[in-house]
Amino acid sequence: MNLDNLPYSLDYLFTTLPEKIDTKKDEPFNLFQFHLTKRNGYYFVNYYCENNKFDKDNPFIGTALIQEMIFDKSIALALTKLVSLLREKGMIE
Numbered sequence: 800m801n802l803d804n805l806p807y808s809l810d811y812l813f814t815t816l817p818e819k820i821d822t823k824k825d826e827p828f829n830l831f832q833f834h835l836t837k838r839n840g841y842y843f844v845n846y847y848c849e850n851n852k853f854d855k856d857n858p859f860i861g862t863a864l865i866q867e868m869i870f871d872k873s874i875a876l877a878l879t880k881l882v883s884l885l886r887e888k889g890m891i892e
Contacts, residue, residue: 812878820846820864820890831864835874842877843870864890 807815820831831846846864865884871877885891 807875807879807882809875809878812875812882815882815891816878816885817891819849820885822864822890828862841870841872842874843868844877844881845869 816833818833822829822831827850828848830849832849834845834847836843845868848862848864865881865888867884869877869880869884871880882891
């Protein structure tokens with residue numbers, strides 16, 4: 800894979816993605832923490848609710864901010880998908 804053709808650098812992606820997102824609704828379930836995991840050669844990214852029990856062995860159990868599974872074999876592409884979805888939803892600029 801040629802990473803020179805990606806629309807964003809990893810530095811830009813990690814700088815753009817906030818550590819936490821506050822939806823400002825449905826308190827106390829309004830704070831979501833960034834989560835990145837690698838399983839079976841794929842990178843999975845999303846934001847999970849801080850106030851739900853979070854199982855580090857199975858991060859897919861919990862309340863996700865984005866309901867679609869966001870993953871790719873390339874960490875840069877997985878993060879790019881997440882940035883795009885958050886921009887579409889107006890959660891980041």
